[in-house]
Amino acid sequence: MSNTRTTPIVTIKPELGLHRWIWPGLFLIVGLIAPLALPGDKWIRVAALALVYVALASGLNILVGLTGLLDLGYIAFFIVGAYTTAIFTVNTFGPLLEANPLALWWILPISVLVAIVLAGIAGSIIGYPTLRARGDYLAIMTLGFGEIVRIVSINWTEFTGGAVGIRNIPPLGLTGSGVVPPALTYYVIFVVVAILLLLLASLIASPVGRAWVAIREDELVAASMGIRTRRYKLLAYVVGASTAGVIGVFFAHMNQFVNPDSFTLEDNFIVLSLVILGGAGTLWGPVLGAVLWIFFQAVARDFSVVQEHPEFRTGILALIVIVLMILRPGGIVSKRLELTRARGGRAAPPAALHSFDASDDPRRTDEPVLAVRELKQVFGGLTALESVSFELRRGEVLGLMGPNGAGKSTLLNAVSGVTRATAGSIEFYGERIEQLESSAVATRGVARTFQTVRLFWDMTVLENLLVGGHTRLAGFVPKFLSPFPFVRRGERRTVEEAEAVLAFTDTWDCRDRRASSLDAYQQRRVEIARALMTRPRMLLLDEPAAGLNESETRDLARLIASIRAAGVDVILIEHDMDLLMTASDRIVVLDHGVIIADGPPDEIRRNPAVLEAYLGSDAE
Known part of the structure; x- marks a missing residue:
């Protein structure tokens, strides 16, 4: 379903991609002429x-x-x-x-x-x-x-x-001769x-x-x-x-x-040092580190001190690595990895989100999307959740409310498979998921954000979203060894979808920026966009408005409404009461791991048990 909000069209200069060929070209040229020049x-x-x-x-x-x-x-x-x-x-x-x-x-x-x-x-x-x-x-x-x-x-x-x-x-040899x-x-x-x-x-x-x-x-x-x-x-x-x-x-x-x-045994440490020396996590860093060290080692053999004490060669490498880690922790080569070769358009696409049609589900539409029954979560001697039961219905934004330590995030962790419940059951579209790992829960259509923003900081925004689309791109591993363009067709389609999702969340213009360079508001929206790239049927939002100002919170409320309109059911944890009351159709209140109230926002505002949990026993 397309979002009705308009997104400004932002144009960028075409990416020539010539920079990609600098290191490969240098490697080929130096490699080919080396025997002639040495x-x-x-x-x-x-x-x-x-x-x-x-x-x-x-x-x-x-x-x-x-x-x-x-x-x-x-x-x-x-x-x-x-x-x-x-x-x-x-x-x-x-x-x-x-x-x-x-x-x-x-x-x-x-x-x-x-x-x-x-x-x-x-x-x-x-x-x-x-x-x-x-x-x-x-x-x-x-x-x-x-x-x-x-x-x-x-x-x-x-x-x-x-x-x-x-x-x-x-x-x-090619000819079979002895020399x-x-x-x-x-x-x-x-x-x-x-x-x-x-x-x-x-x-x-x-x-x-x-x-x-x-x-x-x-x-x-x-x-x-x-x-x-x-x-x-x-x-x-x-x-x-x-x-x-x-x-x-x-x-x-x-x-x-x-x-x-x-x-x-020493060779293990030498190879590891070469990776660190050149730049761990880069493609060409280990190449440069290995070449520099092997040639330096060959030159050092002619030094009299090294001839008398061969162990100095490894000692020098260790010293170089230590000094480099202090002065340049990323290694000699700091150029980040290119994690995709697919490129999108030069203008923002129409804002859109993959939607699910409830009529495609053979189950009755009046049955709950999520049914939590007698859920209990115990950590050592601490009972975080005690006999929690509730339902999430189709087309609903369900708010989870409660003071700090009430068990709200623990409940989301159990639903999303981050932790396994001690007892009880969790049914999602009729399937028991309480014993599944989080990766399996995600493939069933459950996506989530976290209380503290957790992006992949060394990736670009677009690469973060491509990780969200991983399950649609994963396949026979050997095919990804091919450098030919036809292998990238599926990835290009996913890039187009990612750009539409970024436009949906008003973050398209920062798609090529590294996630660590975004401000707090952009990070929140990108994290939601990445979760939406998994094509969820249910989205779990854990305090998405934390650290946002009033204007940003209002924009977030509109985004949550757009997500719900696109056919994604939402469970929202939030301490911002205005956002929670505005965005939620129904609110479940937890206190010390027990549900003390469940109802529409207006009813929750006046509930004595809720007032007491938040304001104390003297609250009127």
Whole structure:
């Protein structure tokens, strides 16, 4: 249903998007001319090693920078890839390669595929039990996993060769000759790394990347948008692990041998430091951090003090990271990620909101939308809700009223799946939802805002709304690896819908601004717009007028009326009595977790129990 309010048409200059190609162009130009410009084979080998660490840092950045998961055992996936190709090309197909060296070019793709599968499985193994862990616990668990893999590589001598390792891994030659120029090895690895970066960039600028960043920013809110947070955290482990596994294959062929000494505990901290050094959560920060550090390390080898004390190299990296975190906490590269490539129009579209037709529901229209029965919520020894029962009817704005600590937000948390009720039932359109997680509740058509505004602050307003439309965009993950435009058709349609919702809430003109740059009133309206992007049938508003002035509160009342007119039922918690009485058709009053009144606003104004709860026993 279209909103009857008129929205001013604001035009902006067309977005050329040329800035997108600065970093990719620089990477391609420098990468292609590097072997021609570097002085000798030694430095070409250094450049190839830098590319290996570019891939490692980029894969770890998916976990640490985008999803906010600290992984100190990341090198384990690198080990899996390296040993996979070593076993394939030496132990399994060794005799064949001796007779026909060119067979490497069909064995190598098999090695890469197997490495992806095995590294992905390893990522799942470490990812699944750590889904609930955070901070120190997560770091310890991943560190232990990394050491387990390294110790297995030492002791499983039948496959890994033990401490000796596996030697005579064939080089990355095209002609089958015994000597392979370092430049050829470099270019093979460069192509592989360029493809990996392209795939990761495509994945980041998709619903998958936005889900990862949303989880990092605020996991609770991400779940309330319908994002299955555990699934996406596990996916982050699999993608990061697969990236390390692929580059491990080519590292083994570049070195032509692998043994446990090639992979140390220290490498985990080095790769993590490169991510932080370049800029965690950016696409090109880890690339720059890896290149600068590997070349600096190569130069430092010629210093006499480093030759006498090799441990100084890692110490210098640690010192650089510490100083940089103080002076530039975001890293060398601070350019924010581009989380969508779809672009909308240059003028505000007609304000509109997706509406639900009650006639499409096979249930009787006189049955309640929401039915809460004998709901009880206990936290330890505190009873927050005690036998709460009420209904929300179609086309209704239901106000929840009560003094601080009455249990209003606790009730909304139970309805939206943020917390599970201790007892009682919650029916939404006839379906029991009290035991569902918040992401599942959201997909049923329940959206909410929070008492304190909780936007994804590092995203733009438009990206925030695209997260709200996540459930309509999510799909077969591999398709998002494609950089081709046809993959973005669904996203472009959702961008158009997001712009219509922004026009509906009078926030279209700030769609390209970062959420953290908005004022309090804009933040409130954008949070409501994001909730509306989930296409809810019921909207839960938790004190939306907090911090607003009188004029802004009146505008908010009109917006709530427009939302109700568009077919969305509303439950409103508010301490602003004028707004609550004006916007609500019926009000339920809570006091100490118990309903003390339920009726129309005029009746609630005169209710003695309500007056006593707010004003004390002496109130008349």
